[in-house]
Amino acid sequence: MNAYTPVLTGTVTKYVVVESFEITPADLAVRGYEISDGAMIKETCFGLVINGREEEVDRIITELRKVDPDHIFVKDRGFPPGDTRRCRANLGGARPGYHGIEQEMTIIPYVSHGLEEIKKRDSSEIPPPKNPLEYHLLDIDKLKNLMEAQES
């Protein structure tokens, strides 16, 4: 086994995912470069990957969120940008974590709508969510009706 020497230690990496009709990752990247003070910013098809000191990355993200607050989403990333162990260019195919983002990108428009609406609506008017742990078993009367309908 070889010794492992980490790079970019003491930094954090975050994804900025854009799902907006008004701005593109390129627009956001330009804005990021303008306000960046030593952070590494990489533009991707779905947004940006930002690496740098934690306070610097948080400052950039706070500014970027102002561009379109309800359509910009942020999450942490373990690897720095372009890391050969994760980068698509080296692996030949989608980065493993991309599939998760791809799946959630189909849901994000509903979440963006929710973020917009909760500012307009009174929170007391919004019903609580259904509890997913309460499994709705088939009611015995409904089953009986189904059986009778099938037999007749």
Place this chain on the structure above:
Amino acid sequence: MAKVFIYPTTSLILSDMVARFGHTPLSSAVAIRERIQTPGLESPPLQITPEEPKKGLKWAAVEVPSGVRGRMALYGPMIESCEAAIIINDADFAFGCMGCARTNELVKFLLREKEIPKLDLNYPKNEEEGVVFVAAIKKFLSGLGGTP
């Protein structure tokens, strides 16, 4: 500012919601980052060394596959340190990409055993469900204190 465990631990939506409303999301990226930035022996791609399944013995028995124990070495400390949890129950992508389904079951079990505030949800499937989803998360996180 509370530490909120999110499940699926790679969720972009949950990670963003928790940070947006003023709390700290505990996601797998944070655990991976610790290992990626720690010097030692090379063990690509995730720097998961043979030591991790040993650490995982704290949460899973020795006859449990090492894949589960190795993953528990990442998630176990986060479950212990979390002060609240948000769980999405119909996350299809949590199977496969995120790893062993048995780990997911164990993670959910440990969260349910722990006496902390928990929010169980499903992903929204239309715009109205999106409003309910966001409102529920906001209300839950506001109840934890901090500055939303």
